[in-house]
Amino acid sequence: MxxxxxxxxxxxxxxxxxxxxxxxxxxxxxxxxxxxxxxxxxxxxxxxxxxxxxxxxxxxxxxxxxxxxxxxxxxxxxxxxxxxxxxxxxxxxxxxxxxxxxxxxxxxxxxxxxxxxxxxxxxxxxxxxxxxxxxxxxxxxxxxxxxxxxxxxxxxxxxxxxxxxxxxxxxxxxxxxxxxxxxxxxxxxxxxxxxxxxxxxxxxxxxxxxxxxxxxxxxxxxxxxxxxxxxxxxxxxxxxxxxxxxxxxxxxxxxxxxxxxxxxxxxxxxxxxxxxxxxxxxxxxxxxxxxxxxxxxxxxxxxxxxxxxxxxxxxxxxxxxxxxxxxxxxxxxxxxxxxxxxxxxxxxxxxxxxxxxxxxxxxxxxxxxxxxxxxxxxxxxxSLFKAEDKGGRILSTATGKSLGSENIRDFVIDYDSMNLPENIEIHATASTGKIVGTIQKFMHQTGLYRVVIKFEPGREDLSELRVSLSSKNQTWGETWLYRWNR
The missing domain is CATH 2.70.98.10 (Beta-galactosidase; Chain A, domain 5)
Incomplete structure (x- = not known):
């Protein structure tokens, strides 16, 4: 044939x-x-x-x-x-x-x-x-x-x-x-x-x-x-x-x-x-x-x-x-x-x-x-490339209404913890509305590093959110970008 x-x-x-x-x-x-x-x-x-x-x-x-x-x-x-x-x-x-x-x-x-x-x-x-x-x-x-x-x-x-x-x-x-x-x-x-x-x-x-x-x-x-x-x-x-x-x-x-x-x-x-x-x-x-x-x-x-x-x-x-x-x-x-x-x-x-x-x-x-x-x-x-496998990969994003507040949304970002440094600083910004709080914690249950951003949109319908992490003035992990819509 x-x-x-x-x-x-x-x-x-x-x-x-x-x-x-x-x-x-x-x-x-x-x-x-x-x-x-x-x-x-x-x-x-x-x-x-x-x-x-x-x-x-x-x-x-x-x-x-x-x-x-x-x-x-x-x-x-x-x-x-x-x-x-x-x-x-x-x-x-x-x-x-x-x-x-x-x-x-x-x-x-x-x-x-x-x-x-x-x-x-x-x-x-x-x-x-x-x-x-x-x-x-x-x-x-x-x-x-x-x-x-x-x-x-x-x-x-x-x-x-x-x-x-x-x-x-x-x-x-x-x-x-x-x-x-x-x-x-x-x-x-x-x-x-x-x-x-x-x-x-x-x-x-x-x-x-x-x-x-x-x-x-x-x-x-x-x-x-x-x-x-x-x-x-x-x-x-x-x-x-x-x-x-x-x-x-x-x-x-x-x-x-x-x-x-x-x-x-x-x-x-x-x-x-x-x-x-x-x-x-x-x-x-x-x-x-x-x-x-x-x-x-x-x-x-x-x-x-x-x-x-x-x-x-x-x-x-x-x-x-x-x-x-x-x-x-x-x-x-x-x-x-x-x-x-x-x-x-x-x-x-x-x-x-x-x-x-x-x-x-x-x-x-x-x-x-x-x-x-x-x-x-x-x-x-x-499935995985050297370009991304350097620690601090963002593995998931979740969001929901903040507990106890009708006007604040929590954004939950989970990072892999490879090469995790001490004393991480969170740099979070919003193009409209405002960031009203942050939380960070190593999750022993999963081995991941979790960052929570508390965002208050006010009367805005759209905002560009940005989160980056650093330790001792050195960037760690990936920069997270997110477009929020009401």
């Missing part, structure tokens, strides 16, 4: 491939009108329901490199359902690119899916990569590209959760968001025993084109080095580099709004950043009642990410979703990105099936037409 997927055919496009050629192709496309590629309107693949689509199964015998002594295997994914844009896949061997032509012969269909089986498409919907990331004799997924410019990665023992995107354009803007798509991929055949696989992807949208190269190294933390060159057709004011998309429904702070037996439901619970002054910042996520956009200015950002810090089954009590195993994602610039801001978008939702959290880096200068812009960075996927 493998031969049916990669066998030589007279009409299979074959040509030399290198990065320079690739960038020239992307630049040339940017000088031409954008042409959207979609399945034909009358294609039966457009009408596949979620259940119909799930019944279509890839035949493992058709897995690329299955019978070769390599650390990676590739499986194309079927088009249809939500994935209505055919994506071209190519394999690069010895600098020569050869197309993987679309065929339904490598999929198994339900007996009622004759029309889907007999329908031809201009490409697949994407692909997934496997490697023995968890056990030496089991090939598990660690990276998938499917839908728009979305891709998802896994570290060891993770389950799929949040996603990354090649580029975000006009996110949460009144004009409406534009969703660029990866329309063609070139995957380099890895050398035997290689621990890194290289993927090239063409990005297209009405506003620009882009040439992306991903170097993926799976492991305890799976690391993807991204090199991108963008070619705008017009000036773009609002765009996001290293864009991450996740889901936050509820936790202790807002669970009373949801009639649910579970104590929490989320893929990520906080935005973590290290700014140009090496300040480690934690901003708990929320599911607001109204669209909420937060901006964190910087001139020399060290990194940002959406993290999942609740890692126990009892944090979620969900036997199927495995939220405690969802990966965190950490974005680090390679070189400098200059001035700009991290933007956090929180969208109201009443269902865990909707991704409602977006975070990205927005440079201060717009992308101008007929110019080339390069951005390089790393995205790491896993």
């Amino acid at each position: 493998l031969s049916s997927l990669v066998k030589a055919q007279d009409d299979r496009p074959t040509y030399s491939f290198n990065r320079q050629w690739f960038e020239e192709q992307a630049k040339q496309l940017a000088s031409e009108p954008y042409v959207e590629q979609k399945l034909p309107v009358d294609s039966p693949l457009n009408n596949l329901s979620y259940d119909d689509y799930r019944k279509i199964q890839f035949q493992r015998s058709a897995t690329v490199w299955k019978n070769e002594d390599r650390n990676f295997r590739l499986s194309p994914m079927h088009p249809g359902f939500l994935f209505k844009q055919p994506v071209k896949l190519n394999l690069i061997v010895g600098g020569v690119s050869r197309r993987i032509l679309y065929t339904s012969e490598i999929f198994n269909y339900d007996k009622e899916q004759k029309a889907a089986k007999e329908t031809q498409a201009g490409g697949y919907s994407g692909f997934k990569l496997t490697t023995p990331i968890n056990k030496p004799d089991i090939w598990d997924e660690f990276l998938v590209f499917q839908g728009g410019s979305y891709f998802r990665g896994l570290g060891k023992d993770n389950w799929y959760g949040l996603s990354a995107r090649g580029l975000a354009i006009n996110t949460a803007k009144p004009s409406g968001e534009e969703f660029p798509s990866f329309t063609e991929f070139w995957i380099e055949r890895p050398k035997e025993k290689a621990t890194t696989i290289v993927i090239h992807a063409l990005l297209e949208s009405p506003s620009l084109t882009g040439a992306f190269t991903f170097k993926a190294t799976p492991g305890e933390n799976t690391v993807i080095e991204v090199s991108s060159t963008l070619y705008p057709r017009k000036q773009i004011e609002a765009f996001g580099i290293g864009s991450l998309t996740s889901m936050f429904l509820f936790n202790d702070v807002n669970r009373t709004r949801f009639d649910d037996f579970r104590p929490a439901v989320h893929d990520s619970d906080g935005l973590f950043m290290i700014n140009g002054q090496n300040e480690r910042i934690w901003r708990p996520l929320t599911n607001p009642r109204k669209l909420q956009v937060s901006v964190f200015q910087d001139t020399a950002l060290k990194g940002f990410g959406l993290f999942q810090r609740h890692r126990q089954f009892t944090d979620f009590e969900d036997m199927e979703a495995n939220y405690e195993a969802r990966p965190s994602a950490w974005v680090e610039p390679i070189g400098t990105w200059g001035p700009g801001h991290v933007e956090l978008v929180e969208i109201p939702t009443n269902s865990e099936i909707h991704d409602n959290i977006v975070a990205f880096w927005q440079p201060s200068e717009p992308l101008k037409a007929n110019r080339a812009y390069s951005f390089e960075y790393k995205i790491s996927w896993g």
